[in-house]
Amino acid sequence: MFQRWKSQLIPEINLFPIELKGRGVRSSEPFYESFEEAVDDIYSTINSSIKGPYAILGHSMGSWLALEVYYKLLQEGKSLPIHMVFSGNCAPHCEKEETIYHTLSHEDFRLAIQKIGGAANEVFENREIFAIFEPLLRSDFKMIENYCYREKSNKIHCNMTIMTGRDDKKVKSSDLISWKKHAGANCNIFKLDGGHFFIQENITDVTKVINQIFSSYLV
Known part of the structure; x- marks a missing residue:
C-alpha cells in the first residue's frame, strides 16, 4: 500500500512506515503482550530513526497508538511532531464496545470481524487466508480491549x-x-469515499489530503 502512496505524494514527503511486531519484516517476532508495549516500541523507533520535522499518521488501532506515542514523546521531552493524523477510529476516550472479540470462537470471531469490517474483504473470502491472519487480528483486538485510556493534562500542541x-x-x-x-490547535476533518480501509481503497484522495496538509509547511 505505502509503495502506491509514494508514487502520489509530493517529493518533499519522506514516507517512513513503522512495522509492528508480527507483521511484514517482523513477522517472526511475537505479538505484543500489551498496548503499552506497542507504544514503547513505536516510541523507540521514532526516537532512534526520525530526524528533522516529522508527522505521525495512525489508522484504526494505529490512531490510538499514535495518540499515546505523542504523549510519551511529550512526557520524555523529545522533539514533537509538527502534525498528527488520526484515521479510521473514534478518539480513545469514547465509550468502548461491550463485545469482547478476542475470546470468541473461530467461526464467531470470523463472522464478527467481517460484520464490523475489521479486516479487508479478501481476508474473509478464503478461510485458509483468514486462518493465517486470525492470530494477528486476535492480538490486535486483545490489545484494544485491554487498553485503558487515561485522561491527559495537556492538549496536542500541533495541528x-x-x-x-x-x-x-x-x-x-x-x-x-x-x-x-x-486539539490544542487546528483540527480538520475529512470524510473520503470508501469503507474502513479507505486508505487502501482510495489512495488518490488520501494522498491528496496528505499533500495538502504538508504543502502548507513548505511555504
Missing part, C-alpha cells in the same frame, strides 16, 4: 487532521468530533 471513510461502519460523525477534545 491535527481526522480522516474517515464515508462507508465505515465503525466510525460515526460524533466519533470524528470526539477527537477535538485533544
